[in-house]
Amino acid sequence: MSNLYNQLGPQGRALLNRQPPGSNQTVVYENDNPVPQDLDFLVNELRSPYPDTTIQKIMGFMYHYLPFIKLEYNLRIVLSSFLNNSVTFGVVAPPFEESYQIVELFRAVAEKKLKVSQPTLSIKTWYSVVTRELVNFVAYNPFQNSWKVIPVIAGLMLAKSIRYEVCSGVEYGWFFRETDEKLHRLFVECLRNSLTGYQSKDVVNLVLMSYAVVFNREDASVKSYTGNVAPEFMISKLVELIFSSEYPLSANAYRELLKLDIHSTDVEEAQVQKILLLPVVRNLNKLSFLLEAYLASLPRTSSLKSLKLVEAGLDTVLSFNKELFQRVSGSVLNRDPLSCAQTPLESHCWFFLKNVLFTEVIMFQGILSRLLVPPPRKQSLHFFSRQFDDTAECKKLSFMILYNLFYTNFILLSVGQGGFDNYNFVYYLTVELALNSPDVEPMEAFTSSIVTHDLNCCLPEMLNADYLVISKALFILGLWESYVQHKSANVRFIKEIIYPFCWKIVTNRQFTNPEMVEGCHSVLLICLSNGTWLNSSSTSIKETLEYVGVLDSQFPQLISSQQLSIAIESIGKRLLSSPIQYDNTSIHANSGEEVLDFYYFRCSNTTPGIMIPQTSLTTLESFPSARPDIEITSPSAVGPIQYQMADRVIPETTREAKIVAFIRLVPYIPLSTFERWLNKVLSLVQHSNRAEQEYLLKMYWRVLSENLDSNRSDLAMRWWYERKRIPETGLIKSMI
Known part of the structure; x- marks a missing residue:
């Protein structure tokens, strides 16, 4: 230690001998020489780094000492030395992946300080000294020093959540309101200084990362942060940072995950975490919200420059997605993640890919939101803003987005097709724009x-x-x-x-x-x-009958009873409501009658008593849609019969299922042939076995009593009670 003291020279020794104002601390002497303390070594290494001094080593020292410093003077000296450190803030900035750790360092330091007060500096004093030192440091050389302060302020801002838990009440309320305002003003000043002056890519990326983690789209607009900085500049830099192949440690880091042995059970967790904790990967969501805000802030007046910028961004994302698709296609990830167990590494990969998809969707949301926001002084909602006077331009953007969604659909399927509201907004609006033209x-x-x-x-x-x-x-x-x-x-x-x-x-x-x-x-x-x-020509009836035959032949092996029923009802309802009329040479009056006859023949030739396999006893309401999150509804004629009853409501035999599907067509049968078809349906019931008859009559009654309009209901009730006198047969006494 005494050797270090001698190496400092006259000025260094004078600095160590100087006492801070108001301090009662004394300097310890050994052999008539003062003994340097730990902070002296720290300040020495910060100001004159050794050849082996690294950013990680410096940040370790700062985390260890900053929360526990007892004197204001020492806090100023240490912070000033850190901000002037040539390793962390040198003439040539280090890779931003390393310097971004400053954000996490000061977040951790602030959180630690909030839990440690006496006998060190009080929380108020500590924050006051740090804030004042940062302000003075920027004031000394605004354009050179601003970028160095930004990650420090960002880290302090991120510690707010802990601060609210520890420092509540009137004692701290006004103080932190003032401090936060000072830090916010300083952050905005430094942000503008850093973005308007020439800086290296690593500095710009560090500034953007720090900005992204503190930006709150709920509280402020991007203009309040960057003022007159062109949104085009911000958008291009953010897209480049997230998606450009020049940055392998950004969203392109999925490549490194795919290189690992995905089947290995002993893959080093440290390898995975090193990738997942990269600044861009870790903060993809926050970067996406910042990018969304700038895309949404582009001027709504006609601007070819803005349109070209958006197109360039979408092209960059498309190149990223094409490569992503190709690499995943050739990997062991090329299997449905929802249908099989995953290794830990596979789970990490899919988590990463889901974040990538979310990031892209938020970006597309920013592009599309401008199409929904009306120009100033316009009260109505517009799908097309004034920027897009030509529908073709809107259509071009929509197809560029669709291409990107096309290549990432495999990620969407891994998420599941429900509840992703942001995706649904983007998908359906994009499809609407693509189709919205003559x-x-x-x-x-x-x-x-x-x-x-x-x-x-x-x-x-x-x-x-x-x-x-x-x-x-x-x-x-x-x-x-x-x-x-x-x-x-x-x-x-x-x-x-x-x-x-x-x-x-x-x-x-x-x-x-x-x-x-x-x-x-x-x-x-x-x-x-x-x-x-169907309305185009009568030749489509051929395809319709063929399709009904396919439905019938694939039940119950490939489709369920509910799917069969919904399909038959959907087709029958359409044909019966507006049938194609035939000439006198046809044995059928119209297309509706032909389909009814065709399916009636199929039902009548189904053998009673054949049980449906248990795997087909499903409650699916329809065929799953290929669209992301949509409910295909067909106004069901027997919707009310699905409520809980003492007896079963799900068909158990193939004959029951087919006849129930036919029963669902009854409410759509024209009045002119209504009673004839009531009789034909009843004949299907009567030619079933005893158990099937009882079940089918109950289903039949539910439709006739609850799902008919007044005209059909009058006819049906007279037919049921007076003509057929069905209750008197004894088959449905338990139901009535």
């Missing part, structure tokens, strides 16, 4: 190109077992569900592209993936029940 040719070109190049060439085993290929197909099926319901849908495109693709998947037994088969069923059902195709 024609929808771009949607046709978009989906047919993907089908041609990505899906038609796929072998059945790929569409059965390749999780990422399946995710692509399901995304296209979801778009088709929206397309075929659009008023401008091209019937020719439906007949030549959509219907053949889905029909092949549904009818070819080589395709066995249930999600694919059910998604195609959902599209086919909409094609046949929404009216666009």
Whole structure:
């Protein structure tokens, strides 16, 4: 120690001998020389770092000493020495992944200090000294010193949650309000100084990271932070920081995770945590909210510069997503994470990927939110802001977003298709924009190109077992569900592209993936029940009858009784409400009658007493939609019968299920043929076995008594009680 004292020279020894004002501490002498204390060594190393001094070593010292310093003078000396340290804040800034740890350091220091007061400096004194030292340091050289102060202030701000728990009451309320205001003003000043002056990429990234972790979109706008700094500059830098391939330690860090042995049970947790705790990876969500805010703040007046900026950002994200898809496709992650057990490393990978998806969705939300916010002095809600006078520009952005969602759909499927409100907002608004024009040719070109190049060439085993290929197909099926319901849908495109693709998947037994088969069923059902195709020509009845035959043949092996019932009702309701009339050469009056006869024949030829396998006794209401989160509702004729009853309500035999599906059509049968079909349905019941008769009569009664309009109800009640006198047969005494 005495050797160090001698090495300091006359000025250093004078500094050590100087007592802070008001201090009663004395200097300890050994052999007539003062003995340096631990803080003396710390200050010496901060001001004159050794060759082996690292940022981690310095931060370790700071965490160990700063919360426990007892004298104001010493606190000022240590903090000043730290801010002037050449390792941490040198002429050439260190990689921002290292210097970002300053944020976490001062967060930890502040949290520790809040729990430690006496016999050290009081909390108020400690915060006052630190704040004053930071202000003075910036004032000395604003443009050179501002970036050094930003991570320190960010760390102090992040400790607020602990501070509210420890320092409550009037004693601290006014003090911290003043301190927070000073620190916030200083942070904003330093932020603007750092962004307007020339700085290295590492400095800019450190500033952006610090800004992201303290930005609260609920409390302030980005303009209140960065003032006249161009939002275009902020957006380009944030997109670059998060997604650019130049930064392998950003969102691209998934590459490092995929390099690890995902099946190993002894993968070093430290390796995984090193990746997951990288500044960008750890704060993806916060960066996304900051990026969203700047995208939403772009001027709403017509600006080609803004449009090009958004397009460039979407292109960068698309390049990222294409590479991500390709790398995951060739890894062991290419399997449904919801259907199998995961190793710890797989769980970490999927957690990372879910954060990536959330980040992108929030970014897209920022782009789209400007389309929903009306220009000044406009009271109505607009889907298109004044920035997009040309619908084609809006459409271009929507398809760029759709391409990105297409490549990340495999992540969405791993999350589950419900409850992701941000995604649903982005998806449905984007689809609406893509379809919202006099024609929808771009949607046709978009989906047919993907089908041609990505899906038609796929072998059945790929569409059965390749999780990422399946995710692509399901995304296209979801778009088709929206397309075929659009008023401008091209019937020719439906007949030549959509219907053949889905029909092949549904009818070819080589395709066995249930999600694919059910998604195609959902599209086919909409094609046949929404009216666009049915009203175009009578030739569509052929496809309808073929599809009803497929439904009947796939029950109960591939589809459930509820799925069968919903499908039959959806098709029948449409045909019976607006049937295509036939000429005198046909044995049927119209298309509705033909479908009723066709399905009646199927029901009558079903053998009584064949039990439905237990795996098919499901409560699914319909075929699962291929869209992210949508409830396909068909106003069910027997919705009320599903409430809890003493007897069963779910069919147990194949005949019961098929006849129940037929019963659901009764409310839609025209009055002119209503009673004839009441008799035909009753004949189906009567030709069933005893147990089936009892069940089917109860279902029949529920429909006739609760789901008919007044005209049909009058006819049905007279038919039930007077013509057929069904209660007197003794089969349904327990029900009445």
